[in-house]
Amino acid sequence: MGDNIYLPQLARIAHIKEEVGGERAIKTFRLEFENGGGFEHACGQCAMLSIFGRGESMISIASAPHIKDYKQFSIMRVGRVTAAFHELAVGDVVGIRGPYGNSFPVDAWRGKNLVFIGGGCGLAPIWPVIQTAVAQRGNFGEITVFYGGRSPRDIMYQAELEKLRGAVDVHLSVDKQEEGWNAFCGFVPANLMDKEPSPDNAIAITCGPPIMIKYVIENLRQLGFKDNQIYTTIENKMKCGVGKCGRCNVGKDYVCVKGPVYCWDDLKGLPAEY
Amino acid sequence: MEAILDKKNLNDWIAALDGWDAYAPALEDGVWSYRPASANAALAHPNTVQPPKGFAFPQREIFFRFEQIKGEAPRLTPVQPEPGRRVVFGVRPCDGRAVPRMDRVFADHVDDGYYRARRKDLAYVGLACHKPQSRHCFCKSVGGSPVSTEGLDVLLTDLGERYFALAVTDVGKALMQAGGALFAKAGASERKAVEQAHAAAVAQPQRGVADAAAAPAALKAGFDSPLWEELAQGCIGCGICTFLCPTCHCFDINDEVTGAAPLKGQRVRTWDTCQFPDFTMHSSGHNPRDTLGSRLRQRVSHKFRYFHENFGMLQCTGCGRCVSQCPVGIDIVQVVNRVAGSI
Amino acid sequence: MIDLGALHTQVRDILETGEVRAVVGWRRGSRGMLAEPVTIATPEEAETLVWDPTCFHNLSLTLVEERKKPSWRPGKPIAVVAKGCDARSLTVLMQENCFRRDEVYVIGVSCAGSGVLDERKLAQRLPGVEPDSAAFDGDAFVCATAGGEDRIPARELMADRCLECRDAHPKLNNVVFGEAQPRAFDPPFAALARFEQEQVGVAERWQFWQRQFERCIRCFACRSVCPMCYCEECVVDSINMAVGADTTAAEKANRIRWIERSASRADNIGYHMTRALHLAGRCIDCAECERVCPVNIPLRLLNNKLEREARVAFGYEPGASIDLPALVASFRDDDPNHFIR
Amino acid sequence: MSAQTPYEPKIVAFLCKWCSSAGSDLAGVSRIQYPANATPITVACSGGVSPQFVLSAFHKGADGVLVSGCHIGDCHYMEGNFHARRKLYLVKELLEFTGVEPDRFRMSWVSAAEGAKFAQVVRDFVEDLRPLGPQDKLKAERP
Amino acid sequence: MSSGKRTGVFVCHCGNNIAATVDVVKVAQEMAGEEGVVCTKDYVYMCSDPGQKAVIEAIKENRLDSVVVTCCSPNLHEKTFRDNAKAAGLNSFTCEIANIREQCSWVHKDRGVATAKAIKISRSAVRRVGRNQALEPIAVGVTRRVLVIGGGIAGIQASLDLANAGLDVVLVEKQATLGGHMIQLSETFPTLDCSQCILSPKMVEVSRHPKITLMTYSEVQEVSGYVGNFKARILRKPTFVDPETCKLCDDCSQVCPVVVPNEYELGLTARRAIYIPFAQAMPASYTLDESACLGLNPIVCGKCKDVCEAGAINYDMRPRSEIVEVGAVVVATGFDLYGQDNLGEYGHGKYEDVLDGLQFERLCSASGPTKGKVLRPSDHSEPKDVVFIQCAGSRDPAQHCAWCSKICCMYTAKHASLYKHHVPDGRAWVFYIDIRSGGKGYEEFVQRTMENDEAIYLRGRVSRLYRENGKIRVLGTDTLSGQNVEIDADMVVLALAMQPSTGTAEAAKVLKIGRDKDGFLAEAHPKLKPVESVTAGIFLAGTAQGPKDIPETVAQASAAAAKVIGLLSQPQLSHAPTVARVRKAHCTGCEMCVDACPYDAIHLANGKAVVNDVLCEGCGACSATCLRAAIEVINATPLQMNEMIEAVLNF
Numbered sequence A: 001m002g003d004n005i006y007l008p009q010l011a012r013i014a015h016i017k018e019e020v021g022g023e024r025a026i027k028t029f030r031l032e033f034e035n036g037g038g039f040e041h042a043c044g045q046c047a048m049l050s051i052f053g054r055g056e057s058m059i060s061i062a063s064a065p066h067i068k069d070y071k072q073f074s075i076m077r078v079g080r081v082t083a084a085f086h087e088l089a090v091g092d093v094v095g096i097r098g099p100y101g102n103s104f105p106v107d108a109w110r111g112k113n114l115v116f117i118g119g120g121c122g123l124a125p126i127w128p129v130i131q132t133a134v135a136q137r138g139n140f141g142e143i144t145v146f147y148g149g150r151s152p153r154d155i156m157y158q159a160e161l162e163k164l165r166g167a168v169d170v171h172l173s174v175d176k177q178e179e180g181w182n183a184f185c186g187f188v189p190a191n192l193m194d195k196e197p198s199p200d201n202a203i204a205i206t207c208g209p210p211i212m213i214k215y216v217i218e219n220l221r222q223l224g225f226k227d228n229q230i231y232t233t234i235e236n237k238m239k240c241g242v243g244k245c246g247r248c249n250v251g252k253d254y255v256c257v258k259g260p261v262y263c264w265d266d267l268k269g270l271p272a273e274y
Numbered sequence B: 001m002e003a004i005l006d007k008k009n010l011n012d013w014i015a016a017l018d019g020w021d022a023y024a025p026a027l028e029d030g031v032w033s034y035r036p037a038s039a040n041a042a043l044a045h046p047n048t049v050q051p052p053k054g055f056a057f058p059q060r061e062i063f064f065r066f067e068q069i070k071g072e073a074p075r076l077t078p079v080q081p082e083p084g085r086r087v088v089f090g091v092r093p094c095d096g097r098a099v100p101r102m103d104r105v106f107a108d109h110v111d112d113g114y115y116r117a118r119r120k121d122l123a124y125v126g127l128a129c130h131k132p133q134s135r136h137c138f139c140k141s142v143g144g145s146p147v148s149t150e151g152l153d154v155l156l157t158d159l160g161e162r163y164f165a166l167a168v169t170d171v172g173k174a175l176m177q178a179g180g181a182l183f184a185k186a187g188a189s190e191r192k193a194v195e196q197a198h199a200a201a202v203a204q205p206q207r208g209v210a211d212a213a214a215a216p217a218a219l220k221a222g223f224d225s226p227l228w229e230e231l232a233q234g235c236i237g238c239g240i241c242t243f244l245c246p247t248c249h250c251f252d253i254n255d256e257v258t259g260a261a262p263l264k265g266q267r268v269r270t271w272d273t274c275q276f277p278d279f280t281m282h283s284s285g286h287n288p289r290d291t292l293g294s295r296l297r298q299r300v301s302h303k304f305r306y307f308h309e310n311f312g313m314l315q316c317t318g319c320g321r322c323v324s325q326c327p328v329g330i331d332i333v334q335v336v337n338r339v340a341g342s343i
Numbered sequence C: 001m002i003d004l005g006a007l008h009t010q011v012r013d014i015l016e017t018g019e020v021r022a023v024v025g026w027r028r029g030s031r032g033m034l035a036e037p038v039t040i041a042t043p044e045e046a047e048t049l050v051w052d053p054t055c056f057h058n059l060s061l062t063l064v065e066e067r068k069k070p071s072w073r074p075g076k077p078i079a080v081v082a083k084g085c086d087a088r089s090l091t092v093l094m095q096e097n098c099f100r101r102d103e104v105y106v107i108g109v110s111c112a113g114s115g116v117l118d119e120r121k122l123a124q125r126l127p128g129v130e131p132d133s134a135a136f137d138g139d140a141f142v143c144a145t146a147g148g149e150d151r152i153p154a155r156e157l158m159a160d161r162c163l164e165c166r167d168a169h170p171k172l173n174n175v176v177f178g179e180a181q182p183r184a185f186d187p188p189f190a191a192l193a194r195f196e197q198e199q200v201g202v203a204e205r206w207q208f209w210q211r212q213f214e215r216c217i218r219c220f221a222c223r224s225v226c227p228m229c230y231c232e233e234c235v236v237d238s239i240n241m242a243v244g245a246d247t248t249a250a251e252k253a254n255r256i257r258w259i260e261r262s263a264s265r266a267d268n269i270g271y272h273m274t275r276a277l278h279l280a281g282r283c284i285d286c287a288e289c290e291r292v293c294p295v296n297i298p299l300r301l302l303n304n305k306l307e308r309e310a311r312v313a314f315g316y317e318p319g320a321s322i323d324l325p326a327l328v329a330s331f332r333d334d335d336p337n338h339f340i341r
Numbered sequence D: 001m002s003a004q005t006p007y008e009p010k011i012v013a014f015l016c017k018w019c020s021s022a023g024s025d026l027a028g029v030s031r032i033q034y035p036a037n038a039t040p041i042t043v044a045c046s047g048g049v050s051p052q053f054v055l056s057a058f059h060k061g062a063d064g065v066l067v068s069g070c071h072i073g074d075c076h077y078m079e080g081n082f083h084a085r086r087k088l089y090l091v092k093e094l095l096e097f098t099g100v101e102p103d104r105f106r107m108s109w110v111s112a113a114e115g116a117k118f119a120q121v122v123r124d125f126v127e128d129l130r131p132l133g134p135q136d137k138l139k140a141e142r143p
Numbered sequence E: 001m002s003s004g005k006r007t008g009v010f011v012c013h014c015g016n017n018i019a020a021t022v023d024v025v026k027v028a029q030e031m032a033g034e035e036g037v038v039c040t041k042d043y044v045y046m047c048s049d050p051g052q053k054a055v056i057e058a059i060k061e062n063r064l065d066s067v068v069v070t071c072c073s074p075n076l077h078e079k080t081f082r083d084n085a086k087a088a089g090l091n092s093f094t095c096e097i098a099n100i101r102e103q104c105s106w107v108h109k110d111r112g113v114a115t116a117k118a119i120k121i122s123r124s125a126v127r128r129v130g131r132n133q134a135l136e137p138i139a140v141g142v143t144r145r146v147l148v149i150g151g152g153i154a155g156i157q158a159s160l161d162l163a164n165a166g167l168d169v170v171l172v173e174k175q176a177t178l179g180g181h182m183i184q185l186s187e188t189f190p191t192l193d194c195s196q197c198i199l200s201p202k203m204v205e206v207s208r209h210p211k212i213t214l215m216t217y218s219e220v221q222e223v224s225g226y227v228g229n230f231k232a233r234i235l236r237k238p239t240f241v242d243p244e245t246c247k248l249c250d251d252c253s254q255v256c257p258v259v260v261p262n263e264y265e266l267g268l269t270a271r272r273a274i275y276i277p278f279a280q281a282m283p284a285s286y287t288l289d290e291s292a293c294l295g296l297n298p299i300v301c302g303k304c305k306d307v308c309e310a311g312a313i314n315y316d317m318r319p320r321s322e323i324v325e326v327g328a329v330v331v332a333t334g335f336d337l338y339g340q341d342n343l344g345e346y347g348h349g350k351y352e353d354v355l356d357g358l359q360f361e362r363l364c365s366a367s368g369p370t371k372g373k374v375l376r377p378s379d380h381s382e383p384k385d386v387v388f389i390q391c392a393g394s395r396d397p398a399q400h401c402a403w404c405s406k407i408c409c410m411y412t413a414k415h416a417s418l419y420k421h422h423v424p425d426g427r428a429w430v431f432y433i434d435i436r437s438g439g440k441g442y443e444e445f446v447q448r449t450m451e452n453d454e455a456i457y458l459r460g461r462v463s464r465l466y467r468e469n470g471k472i473r474v475l476g477t478d479t480l481s482g483q484n485v486e487i488d489a490d491m492v493v494l495a496l497a498m499q500p501s502t503g504t505a506e507a508a509k510v511l512k513i514g515r516d517k518d519g520f521l522a523e524a525h526p527k528l529k530p531v532e533s534v535t536a537g538i539f540l541a542g543t544a545q546g547p548k549d550i551p552e553t554v555a556q557a558s559a560a561a562a563k564v565i566g567l568l569s570q571p572q573l574s575h576a577p578t579v580a581r582v583r584k585a586h587c588t589g590c591e592m593c594v595d596a597c598p599y600d601a602i603h604l605a606n607g608k609a610v611v612n613d614v615l616c617e618g619c620g621a622c623s624a625t626c627l628r629a630a631i632e633v634i635n636a637t638p639l640q641m642n643e644m645i646e647a648v649l650n651f
């Protein structure tokens, strides 16, 4: 079995949390491997999750590498596989193979200030980095998290974000003002410009909808961030996860192998086909 | 190992290949394609419509079956390719050159067990070209040759009534040895004849990519050229050029359900192509390559640039299928030449 | 024969006066002698248009593709050069509101007494030789090769569908070049009749079709080249292609897979039967699907079969009029009932 | 299924709600016995039976497909059965043309009063299907 | 596949009706293995009180959101169980029935086989319900006003019934007066009461009724909307005479120089360009026939205006359109006679003394052109031999009309009888094919005509007639005696076929309602919905729907009125919500569905199909026609069908 790169392991859903409701709902699933299986992963890596009969989807591993008992995934309900995930219950068994892709060079960032900028479902891929940084708080400088959703109901990981406060500077935002919302109102890039984090000795890590990333990168550069200080992830369509099926191909890269994490310095040289 | 095989002994040789299933080109319904070799196989074919890539990378491959009774864990049963050694006769050198390229793809990064399982039991007996199979051939310009042995186990050269057989690999040698007395020793005159035939074949005029070595860089520079959309104007976005290409390898993975109580089905891999609009389309409808031009660019760039950047060689072997079979006559040679020439 | 010069003048004129915003026609292609579809927008390009026996593409497809582009705007018409069959397919497209009549300026070209050639027949007739050009010449095609000129009777090279052409003179047109000439090749459905004579029994037919369908590689060239297959999403697409702003996750999740994308016999048949039924009353026998099929599947037989059935049983002729209701959206009281118990 | 069990054709029967399904109800009320091979799927109108349903049933392994509606002129929706007749005629022709036994597809008009006829239609269909054996031409090979 | 539903399956034993043949416990067990099924129960009588209570309890206990009851035919208990589900707080559309009794246990004996089939049936219902949407009936507001088109007896009767029930009525009549054909009749079978005497009072009642707006000399030009909410545009043609001021003095017509045939008298007399159709015309006013007048603009003659002391004439009147909003429409546009000129064998209508039935009615009428004397038109002499030919144009599919006009036997008998009353010494010859005299007192009436009035009935056809020596020579056969008959007749009366009026064709077009192959208005169902058109809210009355006599016309008119009253008595209409829905992204606007929909429920807007929920009956014709799967009926979607097929085949 180990030889078969397309054969998933089995994992049981141990816990489900509804993060965000509505048409594009997000749920977080905690998966525990069956039959003593498992794998180690690094921050930013992904896994192919399957529901048999429906198919597979590439999903970022949203739990930190140091958590060994389970792997966590936050899945937005958008189509065939993801919608099926949203109908599962605790105890159901799904398929999982991985880990796939490269990872954030967290160790190389020791001693630096970290600025995280996420939007929508884009908090999931960078969450393990935030968790790791917080777990090794002493190893890093200032940690700032910018995160925004369309409305207060679209903010994922709300309770966890609250818990971070103290260790981390958290700046939340919503697109449109709503009653009871006391934090920033406007798009994430605007919030970023409002707070103006310093580029000195800093690394910016951003993840979210493509359009948001585009503006965030522009703004970061305005703030003085160099291209090699900016990291992001790209989500191209993927089927195999092992650099063969050709779908995620951008330029010479198979994103499932060379990505999804990119330093802007490298990414800007690739065709913008993502 | 070099030897001479009388053409009339070809079928006996095939019959002597104990433990091998042999395939050879046959004309059926007006289409040349690889079929189980008949008792009177003759290698008198132009290049086949489909390359032999399906032997190692079939259009449909079952990965595993699944079954799940409600409330229970799914049961997965992997499906392995059926064992059995297969030998493919009559492979033209351009298709032979595709073999190492496919090998690279499927072994790169992690090894694809399905491809490997089929490939390791597969042998190719090639047939050198005396003249271009069609005016669309351009193997020479992409580093190949009508007599190339790359990727082949045996290369046959037609010497009129006889074949000159050259074992390229150990497997090839074994195949020839299995023919035993059917093969005669090749003498100097035959060697000479073969050399001449090869030289004549290589000397045949061919059109081609103007400067293959410069193509990767040229395509990089021409990435944003408006020519792509213009050249793709007539393209209908079908899968012919890629499905028939000996080195195109993109695929899709799908679950095919055959029963719901209990849930039953299989996960299968099927060929896919960058020329289909859904290939890269996200759930949101966003499509990173949403125009015919961008998809043509992907195909051509993959062959002439990205593959080169990754593996140091061009992926295109110049077989000309994508040109001759394209419903609207889009010509990869022209495309490369024009884009490269425009910068 | 038509006067190409006059056609060029016409094209230049309508582009110059701005009567149309572009012209879809054929030009010399990059691959050998073949013509290829092209859309031109300036009067200067008029001269590049050609009309010869290699103009087999049905340009209404190009028009459909134009329409799908975001740059398409209703208003000023776009012109298209159309053979008899192309004009019939334009008629069907207009029947289906794909275009309004005033959105398309039809430049008819008559195949007058001839038709386009069939590459496969050519390859058989001139094995190993590929001509540099082909031209109409009365009842023959003149093929120019390195070795000189070959005058080959049209009948031997002509595409099957042209031999049986229902109407070589484009009826739907704003302007037409060439004469309507009486033709004396085969009656419609001749190939179909031959097939039916050869494969009489159910078992024989199955043997035949099984072999054909098993060969299909699902490259979808037949669908891609078909002007009537302009659906936003085809029943055989493997994922949702028609995604709008209001498409819900549930809708995407619940996409029916009538047919898997696997190239297996049953799924291939599923695809081809579905397509044949979808083209019933719409297929106008341009035979492009059959021409492009890389593995030579005689798709035309399927479509011809239903076209003849529509004609015989329902008195329906596809592409006859813009105002006709679709075959499957209409009925007559005396449609066949004999097969019902 | 064990090898000894005689072959029983599997039939998908699309019955219109107003006539044929009601007719089959009447067969029930009248306790007319007929073979159990046909499993009914009730639809509003035979005119709503898309050719795709028929193809799909064969694809999924039906040995026979029956579409039954109201007699011509009696459609609850006036014209539904006219539409059905035309579309499904084409399906039938196509099946036959491609070498699928024409007897595998059947249409009937059965009114709400024709319980006996419904039973007979099913009986005949089963008998006609038996000699044809299992349908594997259009059936998806999913080993 | 997963649908995220919580479904309960309730398997009924139906005493032994099901349980004797089907292993209900096994069915329940199998269903428990289905995706989404969270509870299964079997019970001896599910439809009994305790059975239903158990369902309710299970719904609540298991927080079910959908229910499948596998039991008897849905025709019996679908409503019961849907209501029951509703009582438990579910939406009634999330309950489906699997029929394992009529379609299974009662028709099979083998327990194994029947159980297997019951499982398939149940499974397909489970899969279907898994994709059902909760739906609420569509509420439609209603306008409590009715449009009646046609002012013959049918329209008059319907209007009065409706108005008397308290509804507002707009009665639109094309002609200048109410009355239709009935007002032209002299006496009516079988009682021979005077037509005018019984109709005029009704006409007066209509004109005076506070609830009825009478619009004569008007035409309906356009109708849009749907049941409960139609909008009609009515063209009111100018009469150039103000009915309020007109004193009916007749001065104007005296001075009018123009003479044209009088339609009311079927050309037997003439009228002027300004005229009143007949004395009792309603509205009681003169009308200026613009097409006959020498010229209004510019005024050429102007004589009538000069003499009108009341000043009722106004040359400046112009056509105007009026929009009325109504909740329902009754179409009563009546019949025309099949044109005499179509009948070559009977002289193409060229002989003056060959009359049609209506002309003969006028000859017999006391108010008619001959003041009630039967005189032949050519020379005003009293005809002594009159030949009546029945089935003139009827029952002749090869050349004329295929149908039986139903009333001709009766009115010919009436004509023969009336003639004999007027000319006792005359001879009345009647050629007939059959005598169809079904109706109360009808057969007796015919017998009286034959016996008391001594009309000579000849069974056979007239092959030809021609003029000779001032007479009409009639050549025919008497098929009973087998002899050829030749009669030198003074007058011939043709019982011409009754055909839908041209106004009927126009109305059908405007209303977009169907007509049958003969052109009569098509009823929604020939047996069960004889007064409804295919389009909800549009009803049919009278001869526009098919040949009939006055009692039948009146009965149908009242029936139509009753239907309308029933319809409009609801404060809101409710329409089944299982209607078609368009998947916009897939629709290409090809209009195939539009053509396929029998209810005209679909139209195109911005290039996409749009379904009018109120008109859609959910038949699915559109969905089966659309190549692109762009339209589907809610709760019977292709997805559901697909899953049901899978369930049945265990795919």
Ligand SMILES: Cc1cc2nc3c(=O)[nH]c(=O)nc-3n(C[C@H](O)[C@H](O)[C@H](O)COP(=O)(O)OP(=O)(O)OC[C@H]3O[C@@H](n4cnc5c(N)ncnc54)[C@H](O)[C@@H]3O)c2cc1C
Residues within 6 Å of the ligand: A046, A055, A056, A057, A058, A059, A060, A061, A073, A074, A075, A076, A077, A078, A079, A080, A081, A082, A083, A121, A124, A125, A234, A235, A236, A237, A238, A239, A260, B281, B282, B283, B284, C239, C252, C253
């Ligand atoms: C590296 C990576 C990390 C991701 N991480 C997350 C995550 O943490 N949470 C989350 O909710 N989503 C994540 N996604 C997106 C997720 O993979 C898609 O939303 C999902 O595959 C949609 O599948 P579906 O079957 O529900 O949708 P459908 O629309 O039914 O799927 C159609 C097909 O398209 C492919 N596809 C469509 N959109 C995408 C996409 N954006 N990316 C990849 N494949 C796609 C799928 O393979 C699927 O087979 C990630 C994608 C990538 C590439």
Ligand SMILES: Cc1cc2nc3c(=O)[nH]c(=O)nc-3n(C[C@H](O)[C@H](O)[C@H](O)COP(=O)(O)OP(=O)(O)OC[C@H]3O[C@@H](n4cnc5c(N)ncnc54)[C@H](O)[C@@H]3O)c2cc1C
Residues within 6 Å of the ligand: E149, E150, E151, E152, E153, E154, E155, E172, E173, E174, E175, E178, E179, E180, E181, E182, E185, E187, E188, E189, E190, E218, E219, E220, E332, E333, E334, E335, E336, E356, E357, E358, E361, E407, E411, E414, E501, E502, E503, E504, E506, E507, E541, E542, E543, E544, E548, E549, E550, E551, E553
């Ligand atoms: C010669 C003869 C003798 C008969 N004798 C008898 C008899 O003795 N006893 C008996 O019971 N029956 C008799 N009948 C039958 C009787 O005449 C009919 O049953 C009856 O008149 C039908 O009435 P109706 O309202 O349906 O139609 P009609 O009387 O034709 O009335 C229709 C009205 O609608 C109007 N109209 C038409 N189109 C439009 C439009 N588009 N818009 C507005 N208005 C429109 C017309 O102008 C007309 O006023 C006789 C018929 C004939 C021909």
Ligand code: SF4
Residues within 6 Å of the ligand: B234, B235, B236, B237, B238, B239, B240, B241, B242, B275, B322, B325, B326, B327, B328, B329, B330
């Ligand atoms: S290039 Fe030719 S073969 Fe390739 S997708 Fe386009 S039309 Fe098809």
Ligand code: SF4
Residues within 6 Å of the ligand: B241, B244, B245, B246, B247, B248, B303, B315, B316, B317, B318, B319, B320, B321, B322, B323, B332
């Ligand atoms: S790209 Fe074209 S010419 Fe090159 S190997 Fe592929 S099919 Fe052959």
Ligand code: SF4
Residues within 6 Å of the ligand: C215, C216, C217, C218, C219, C220, C221, C222, C223, C289, C292, C293, C294, C295, C296, C297, C299
């Ligand atoms: S073009 Fe030929 S091979 Fe390609 S999908 Fe169509 S039938 Fe199959």
Ligand code: SF4
Residues within 6 Å of the ligand: C223, C228, C229, C230, C231, C233, C234, C235, C236, C274, C275, C278, C279, E627, E628
């Ligand atoms: S096969 Fe049918 S659904 Fe597919 S594109 Fe053609 S017409 Fe549309």
Ligand code: SF4
Residues within 6 Å of the ligand: E582, E586, E587, E588, E589, E590, E591, E592, E593, E594, E608, E609, E625, E626, E627, E628, E629, E630, E631
């Ligand atoms: S048939 Fe289908 S595609 Fe055509 S208009 Fe109707 S819904 Fe749209």
Ligand code: SF4
Residues within 6 Å of the ligand: E579, E580, E596, E597, E598, E599, E600, E601, E602, E611, E615, E616, E617, E618, E619, E620, E621, E622, E623, E633
């Ligand atoms: S379901 Fe029937 S009534 Fe409704 S829109 Fe479709 S065709 Fe018309």
